[in-house]
Amino acid sequence: MSNWFSYGNGDRVSSVSADGGVVLRDEVHEAGVRLTMKCCKSCVSVSCSIYGWMHHIRFFDTVTDAQREFLLMKPPLANMVENILSAGKCDLKTWDAIAEFVRLFP
Numbered sequence: 001m002s003n004w005f006s007y008g009n010g011d012r013v014s015s016v017s018a019d020g021g022v023v024l025r026d027e028v029h030e031a032g033v034r035l036t037m038k039c040c041k042s043c044v045s046v047s048c049s050i051y052g053w054m055h056h057i058r059f060f061d062t063v064t065d066a067q068r069e070f071l072l073m074k075p076p077l078a079n080m081v082e083n084i085l086s087a088g089k090c091d092l093k094t095w096d097a098i099a100e101f102v103r104l105f106p
Contacts, residue, residue, distance in 0.1 A: 003030045004074060012036075021045065024063065025070060031081045037070050039063060046070050050081050054098050058105060073105055 006013070007026040015023050021038035028034045032051040037044065044066040047057040060066040080097050087094065 003078060004028070004035075005030070007034060007036070025067075027074075029074075029078050029081065031078065031085055033077045033081045035070060035073060035077065037066050046073065048073060048077055050077070050084070050098075053081075053084065053094075054102075056102055056105070069105065076101055076104070 004027050007028045010026075012023045012026045017023055017038055019038075019040065021040040023036065023038050024044075025035070025037040027036075034049045034051070036047050038047075044060045044063050045057055046060070046066050046069055047055065049055045058066075058069065060069065080101060083097065084094055
């Protein structure tokens with residue numbers, strides 16, 4: 001997990017996003033994955049993006065739940081994007097891996 005860094009040198013943390021949520025964590029993996037946790041009025045969200053491939057948002061009732069899932073999502077996301085990059089092509093296995101991730105982290 002050492003390939004994860006604060007997005008924008010951490011400048012976005014504590015800022016208010018366009019939807020009114022406060023950014024609690026915002027990290028990027030050097031291979032092209034971004035993971036963001038925001039606290040809104042009614043929920044806490046964790047969004048993940050694999051640049052050029054997918055964007056997935058999850059919603060939680062508590063910061064504790066969101067924080068736990070944020071950490072759990074990091075290794076499979078990093079592994080998936082590294083596999084996509086090493087394959088160097090779009091194939092059915094890539095989409096199967098993305099679908100499996102979304103199934104594991106609904």
